[in-house]
Amino acid sequence: MGAIIVTGIPGVGKTTVMEAAAERAGCDIAVYGTVMFEVASEEGLVEHRDEMRRLDPEVQKKVQRAAAQRIAAMGDVVVDTHCTIKTPKGYLPGLPAWVLEALMPSTIVLVEADAAEIQGRRAGDATRVRDEDSLEAIEEHQEYNRRFAAAYATLAGATVHTVYNHDDKVDEAIAQVLPVVGVAA
Secondary structure: OOOOEEEEEOOOHHHHHHHHHHHHHHHEEEEHHHHHHHHHHHOOOOHHHHHHHOOOOOOOOOOHHHHHHHHHHHOEEEEEEEEEEOOEEEEOOOOOOHHHHHHOEEEEEEEEOHHHHEEEEEEHOOOOOOOOOHHHHHHHHHHHHHHHHHHHHHHOOOOEEEEEOOOOOOOHHHHHOOOOOOOOO
């Protein structure tokens, strides 16, 4: 199996979908942001996970490298990550070449939802400190993710699979992911 990347913008529900699919498939899970947070915390760079996207892009790159090496050591794994990270300086690749080289994913799963659904989920999530985005900004971010996912797939020789996670239809989204992780839906 190798690594399977599950990605999407904040609030799309990728973690919910990925955790359920990985559990049913019996796969190990690596939440890239958690591993990055562990690295950044160990280096005294952040105190809260949501501070990482405000780090200087060069610092983020170093943290990404260290996290990729930790995750690659896990072997067969489903990786929950962001395709792109929206920063004040623009979109930062969530899977730059050095991360792809370390992980060599077989498939990149892009989880999407309607912009209004994502906006509503973000507003209702008291567990995270999220930036407020307009519907247009959310749509733009998802479009960047599509472009970046195609580029990542080209570099890694991976396939891209899009899963739609609409409100109150998470079971349908999970069913779309299961065949990708080797389980009949």
